[in-house]
Amino acid sequence: MLRLLFLIPFFPFAGFALLALGGRRLGRRGSAAIGAGSVGLSALASLALSLDFLISPPAGYSYSQTLWTWMKVGGFDPGISFYLDALSLVMILVISVVSFLIHIYSSGFMSADEGRRRFFAYMNLFVGFMLTLVLADNLVLLYLGWEGVGLCSYLLIGFWYKDAANGRAARKAFIVTRVGDAAMAIALFLLFNKLGTLQIQALMRLASAHWQAGSGLAVAAAALLLTGALGKSAQLPLQTWLPDAMAGPTPVSALIHAATMVTAGVYLIARTNALFSLAPHVRLLVAVIGAATLLLAGFSALVQRDIKRVLAYSTISQIGYMFLALGVGAWSAAIFHFMTHAFFKALLFLGAGVVIKALGEEHDMFRMGGLRKQLPLAFWTFLAGAASLSALPLITAGFYSKDLILWDAWSSASGSVWLWAAGLAGAFLTSIYTFRMVFLTFFGRSRGRIGSLPGFSMQAPLVALAVLSLAGGFVEAPGLPVLSRFLHHSLPAMQQAGSATAQFAFGLIAAAASLSGIYLAYHLFLRRPSHAEALAASAPGRLLHRWWFAGWGFDWIYERIIVMPYTCLAHAGKNDLLDLIFTGMARTAAGAGRLLGKTQTGRTRWYAAGIAAGVIVVLAMMVNW
């Protein structure tokens, strides 16, 4: 059964190939059927393999499969090889199932778009690369998936290519993440040069065996891998591409933010946790970057008008939580939050898609309102997702995963009160901006009639994801940590200090933060909107509003210190300055020729005089010598 592992990434790639080569004869239904069907098969295969894996676990709780040797030069021989263990099993399950639901939704959402065949082709390719990334047995194959998802995000963000702004957002996403990728490539060179392999399991064992904790090489390798992860996962300072990435169709945002792409960085760090454990300073940096990112993005989400931008900043912020967890060594908590986040963030984006479509491509929340009555199903499911994102206590999955991270940030041997406080403040911010979005969109005064209503293909995924967003957290209920027990086959357990009573108390504090945020949102945006307006109109309010709205000005700075100098340099050098050397030589030669040409006058007496002068000069030289 496990021998069928390769089928999981194979199906989406095959779907891509069929869609790319099939041409127009596939038709409208054909494209959607192949697109959703291939990912569906992949999800089925993942489920079947998981069952098999759980019922009869392979030796060593892992299974690897080599299809062929990719390239072999001396001792460098990465394979097209897959590796299944507890960690990659959880990843492929979440990725394939959530992607499948998004594909089903897309078959309804994109049914009228003339480019749907291209759309499904890119979507399938995206899922295929993501599955390759998490199943890769060596870092080179992982890098293939890593670059592949970057490419697909480019293709899909710029899917509506006729608008130049979409192309710009797409290029930004690819180029910014590519900056991180270059750092990651260097990490690969370093690791291979020092340890002689890029096979991940062997690499981790070798690093632990040969490198001291805190040694320069371990720090350098971990820092470079971290840079790669920062790009893909949109963390400080490489987060700027994600808010613009919502230029693509809404299901694309759901795919990028929930199941694929941005979680790649989290996976990479979890996968190479042994290396990060050898570099405690880098690990602390991971936690600090996570904490800073979750706060900065939370503030930015607070002031956005565009519903998808709120969700985009919230993704950056929630990935920040995952980084925080990774940084304090709570590996399985990070993966747990990845899972619940995949459920509720996909749900929120798909719900937002329904809203946007119903209002005729309206993104501005201040022009929405009262949709509770008109779109009841979208409202209730969106509410479930929002509750989960705000970590509404006890009944939502988001509560269990976020609470676990907050507790770990405090109680871990490498945790601290500051990290915990940042996380708690972030949780408070999260519930404010989330329910601001809910109240502005679904409550208040209705703004007229709505257009299209979602069909069954769009409603079914919403319901499924809503159930997962609420109930998905019970796999890790306090006292019954099924998920982390399973993940501990792959990821080391965290060293923990703290009692069960303390954990309960911290849970209460987190719950209070979440609830008070929701109340504050209710007060500011539903009960007394005038208070919110007064706050925003005050002088510091205006300043902060502008600053946060622009994402803390990172784009502004990068534009000036990187983009503009590069384009200026390119345009200054457009005509290839080095060619001046040779055109200069050519001009000198031509000039000298013209000058000498003037001596050719045709007058015999000038020639005679020239010869005579020459003879005299030569004679004089001979005499003096």
Add this chain to the structure above:
Amino acid sequence: MILAWLILWLLAGGLLAWFSARWGNAWPRWISLITLLVQLAALTGLWIGFFSHGNLAVAAPGQWLAELNLPWIPAWGARFHLALDGVGLLMILLTSFLGIVAVAASWQGIQHRVGFFHFNLLWILAAIDGVFLAVDLFLFYFFWELMLVPLYFLIGIWGHQNRVYAALKFFIFTQASSLVMLVAILGLYFAHANSSGVYTFDYLGLLGTPMSSFTEMALMLGFFIAFAVKLPVLPLHTWLPDAHTEAPTAGSVALAGLVLKVGAFGMLRFLLPLFPRAASDFSTLAMSLAVAGIIYGALLAFSQTDLKRMVAYTSISHMGFVLLGIFAWNQLALQGAIVIMIAHGVSTGALFVIVGDLQDRIHTRDLDRMGGLWSVMPRLSGAGLLFALASLGLPGLGNFVGEFLVLLGVYQVSIPLAVLASLGFIVSTVYALWLVQRVFLGRNKHHRQLPDYNLRESAIMAVMIVVITALGLYPQPVLSTARGALKKLGSYAPGHHQPEASGAVAHKDPQAGATKPGSGS
């Protein structure tokens, strides 16, 4: 004898194509196509034969896959000596393949003096094959010069508006640098005669000629300049954008795909083995020039407004990786350089074909007059996107394998240069995406109605896509073919401190075997 036939076959095909033009324009095209297809089939058969007989492992100096050694000018010690090794075999295969592409791509574009066109094309290919096979320096120089004249005609007669300037510039650059190499060849010839009393141009005889380090450096530089112009190496590259841009499509394919490779091949075959110490002393400078070329080419590609010129500058960037790999001089980097040479030939060749097809349709190369072409020509645009992605080094396509191996090898020699060269990943993304945006994406303002690829054009692209993908996912046949020749090359390195591909500290995996990849369960 097969080696002489490889060249004679093309020379004869070229003559026949020329004379057949009197019967109609279709004749030269078909004759050229069949000539090249037969050659490619024969070479493939030969290649498979070497594989099945395990011949490719030969690694000792003087051992070749095939050899032809006839007396030629005994008075000077020049012999008609051709020999084939794995690297040469790969290059000749590439030559045949790109020759077919060039003929197929010119099928409709060339309507003027069709016979003479194909004569020139086949003679260029024959001369290039000669360069890849010659192991007598005098013979090598002969083929090296033979390549130049038909190429000059190709650019000068069938080129675009500024063709005469471009052809002349190309001729002067290559001719001047070739003369420097001729002096260096003669220098080596006499230096060898001085020490041994034997006058010979034979490669094997000249290997290990004792020389003062100054002489060795001077002679090495003589070779280097000629090869560096062809490759090209900064700052000797400025003929390239003009020549590539003004040449007809077949000329651009031949230039980018093959003529540039001749420079790299010359370094591998002659420069490193003949002057190992000088090359090694020079390596840091050469590699720095390579890195500068990678960045400079990408930067200028980004700023161009002429699409063909843009593609031409990307070549400079890619060839920087080849130069880097050659002078890093370890197995990883050398194998990477070989893979890039092939992948660049295919991917940039394909881009030049696409540019040519575009120019046939919209009669301009100006990026400002393009945009949004995806909506009218999805097939052409899809191919363009794919080869732009190959150009930026996307894993899964051929160029990535080469660049990755080169950088992996360079890292073992110089960490700063490897890190700087990795910036190439970023700057290449910038120009490749800009190209895609300017040509295929955005709003289509100028060209509402254009024919998409027909069967012939689709077939060319399909074959090239298959090759670049195969090279990206399973480059092993290429690596295995080159291995023997590159091992031999490695043995010439001063001190011969070849680490077996792995780094300074190759550790044993403590648990190796314990959790070996399970083959079933």
